[in-house]
Amino acid sequence: MTRKARILLVDDDVSLLKLLGLRLRSEGFEVATATSGAEALEWLEQHRPELVLSDLRMDGMDGLALFERIQHKHIGLPVVIMTAHGSITDAVSATRSGVFGFLTKPIDKEALRKTINEALAVSLPAFEGDWQHNMLTRSPAMTGVLEQARRIAPLDISVLITGPAGAGKALMARTLHQASPRRDHPFMVLNCGSLTEPLLESELFGHVRGAFDGADADYSGALITARGGTLLLEEVDELPPRLQARLLRALEQQEVRPRGSEHSIKTDVRVLSATSRDMVGAMEQERFREDLFYRLNVVNLALPALKERPEDIPLLARHFLEQIRQRQHTQVTGFAPDALSLLAAAPWPGNVRELLNLVEQAVAMASAPVISAQLVEGILSGSSEQFPTFNEARAEFERMYLNKVLRMTEGNVTQAAGLAGRNRTDFYKLLSRHGIEAGAFKGKGD
Template sequence: MDKILIVDDDLNILRVLQMRLEAEGYATTSISDVQKAIEVTREEEFDLALVDLKLARKDGIELMGILHDIRPEMPVIILTAFGTIESTVNAMQKGAYSYITKPFDHRQLLLQIKNGIERTSLSKEVKRLKNIVGERYEFKNIICKSGKMKEVLEQVAMAAETDSNVCIHGESGTGKELIVKALHLASMRKDGPFLAINCAAIPENLLESELFGFKKGAFTGAMSSKKGLFAQANGGSMLLDEITETPLPMQAKLLRVLQEREFYPLGSESSVKADVRIIAASNKDLAKEVEKGLFRSDLFYRLHVIPIHLPPLRERKEDIPLLVNHFLKRFCAEMKKDIKEFTPSAMHGLLSRDWPGNVRELENTVEYAVAMTTQDTIGEDMILQTPKNREEGIKPLKEAKNDFEKKYLSNILSISEGNISKAANLAGKYRADLYDLLKKHDINSTDFKKQS
C-alpha cells in the first residue's frame, strides 16, 4: 500500500483528503503541525507528500525543502489556493513534483498522486539496480533514468548472478561495451580479466591465432609460442564485439570452444581449458543473420542464453539531459573550462534530434561544443550537426524542408524569447498560422521564455 503524508493546518481539508485517499486504497498520515511533519518524515518513509502552501507556522515551500533534505526522492505536491500563480511557479522551481489548486478536482488530484508515485518508484528502482550492478565498484558512469534503461539494468543484474553466456544487441554507440563491462564487474568473475575484441577488426586469417594462440613453429614465422586471447581471459569474461562479422568457419571453432570448454592452440596436439564467460555484442539482429544463413543457428543458441537489448537513444530521450550534463561536467574538467549549462534552446535542439550515432554522437557533440565555446553557457550555434560523411547527411527534400522549418521556428522563438507575436512578425505569418506550425513540430513556445 502506498503511503501518503498530508500536511495542512486546515483540519477540514485534512479530513476530506484523508477520506478520499483512503477510499482509493492509499494509507495516509494527516498532520497539521509542521514540527510533527518533520519528525514523522524522519521516522517513516512516505511515497508522496501533499503539503499546503500557506501553513500557519511555516511556509509550505520551506517545509518542502526540509522534507527533501530528509527524503530527497519523495515527491511533494503543493496544495495552493486559487490565484497564487507566482508561488506555485516558485514551488516548482524549488523542487515540487506538481501543485494542485483548491478546491481540488478529485480526478486531477488522484492522477497527479499516481504519476508522482510512479515516478519515484521508477527512480528508486533505477538506483537500486545501479547499486546491485555496481555493488563493489561504483558504477556511477552509467547515466540513465528511463524505464527502458531500467529494464536493461534489471537484465544486467540478473545476468550478473549467473555464469551463462550473454548476447547484447544495440545500435552503434548505445553503450554496449559500457554495459558489458558493468556486467563483468558485477559478476563473480570480477576479479578475473576482462578482454574485449572486435571480430570485425581482425583479419580473417589472424582471428584464429589471435583467439587460440599458437605453438612455436606452427607456421612460418611462428618463432615462439604465443598465448591467445582465450588463454589470457581465463577466469574472466571476454567480449566478442561485432560477433556477426566472424566468418562461418571460425564460428564453427567458437562453437566447439563453447561446447567443450577447451580449445587447441594452432599447431598444438593438446587442448587447453577455457574458463571464460563469453559475452557477444552486435549491432545487427542476430536472429535475422541466422535466417539469412550468415550466422550458425547452433552458435546463436549457445550465445543467446541471456539476450539484452539496448534501446537507441531516440527511444529514451528522457536520458538526454542527464547525459548532456554528465558529459558537460566531464569535458569541462578535462579542458579546464567553467561552462555552466546549455541554454534552453540548445537543450531543446539536442532533444529534438534522432541521434543515429546514439550516445557516442551525443558525447562527441558535447565535446565539440565545450571545446568551441568561449562563453559560460553553450548556445544553439555550438551544437551544429556534423554528419560523418556527406552522403549520410543528405535527406530527402521533404524531410530536409521539414527539418529546416523546425530549426527556423526554434530560431525565431529563441530570438523572440518565446513571444509568439514577435516571432510571427519575424516570420511574416499570422499568429494562428504560427501556432499551427509549432503544433505540427511539437514545439513549445514557453521553452524559449527567459528563465528568471
C-alpha cells in the same frame, strides 16, 4: 537443490501439469499450477514465484503473450517456455522476446534441471553496490534493461547484447563484468569485423611460435589470455563460418588448441557478445550457426536507441561535459536550457556515441562558460558533414571499391574476386554486407 523455491507451471494439458508438478515437488520445489494464461496472471496478483514455466501453444493467451504481460508487472521474473512444437522458429521467437529459456517436449530431465538452476540464480538477491554508475538513465526503457542486467551479472552465463551502433553495448558488457565475480580478472574485447580471418583466428584461439614448452611459445589468444575473466566479442555476426565452428567447440569443451600446437589448454572465460545486426536473419540466411547463436544467447540484453530514451539526453550531456572538464580543465561549465532542449529533440542516429562527439565539439568551440543553443544548433545542422569514424570511412571505401571492380569485370564475380585478392565466398559476403547485386553491373564496364 539447496533451496526451496516456488515455481508456477502453466499448461492447458492437465495430465502434463500433474506429471511435471510431481517431478518438481520431488526435487524439493513448491509448485503452483494454472491451466491458462489468464489463470496464471490472476494467481500472480497474489503471489510471487521465483520462476514461471509456461507452455507456448495454449488457447486464448499463448506463452509469449503471457511472458509479455508478466514483464509489465513483474520485471525480471524469469520465464521458461515449453513446447511440443520444437521448431527453430519457435525457439527464435522465444529467445528474441527475452524469455529466459526454451525447452522442447518431451522435456529432458537434465535440461530441465540446468535451466531451473540458472533461472533461480537470476531470482536470488542481486549484486549490491554501485555496479551501474556508468550507465546513467532515467528512462523506463533503459531501466528495464538494467534490471535484467543486475540479475544476470553474477551468473556465469553467456549474454548477447544487441542494439544500434553507438548505443553503449561495450559499456554494458564492461558493467556486467564489473558486477560479476570475475571483476578482479581480465576483461578483453575482440572485434570480429575488423580483422582478417587468419589474424582473427590467432587473436581468438592463440598460436604457437617455437616449441610447445620452449621460451618462444606464444598462446596469446583471447580465450586463453582472458582466463578467469570476461571476453567481449564485438560484431560477433562477422565471425567467419569456420571460426564459428571452432568457437562452438571451444565453448562446449571449455578448452582451446592454439594454432600450431598439439596440446589443448583449458579455458575459463565468460563470453559476452555484441551486435547491431539482425542475428535471426543471419541464421535464416545460413550466415551464422544456429547452435552457436543459442550458446551465445543464453540471455539477450537489447539496448534501446537514444531517441527512445529522450529523458536521458540532458543527463548524459551534462555527464559527458563533466568528464571533459575533469580531463581538459576547460572553463565551460554547462548548457543553456535552450541548448538542452535542442539536444533532447534531435534524432541521434549515432546514439550515445554521437552525443558524446557533439559535446566534445561544443566544448572545443565554446567561447563562453555556457554552451549556447546557437552553438548546438550549428553543430547539429552540420552533423551530416562531420568527419567520419574509422569504421564509417572503411565501409564507404569498401562500397566504392566493390562497385569499381564489378564495373571493371561487368559483374563477373570470379574475376572481381580475383582482382580483389579474395575467394568467391568472402567476396559474396562483402557484397551481401553492403547490399550490392553483382547482376546490376552486367554490360556496364568502364
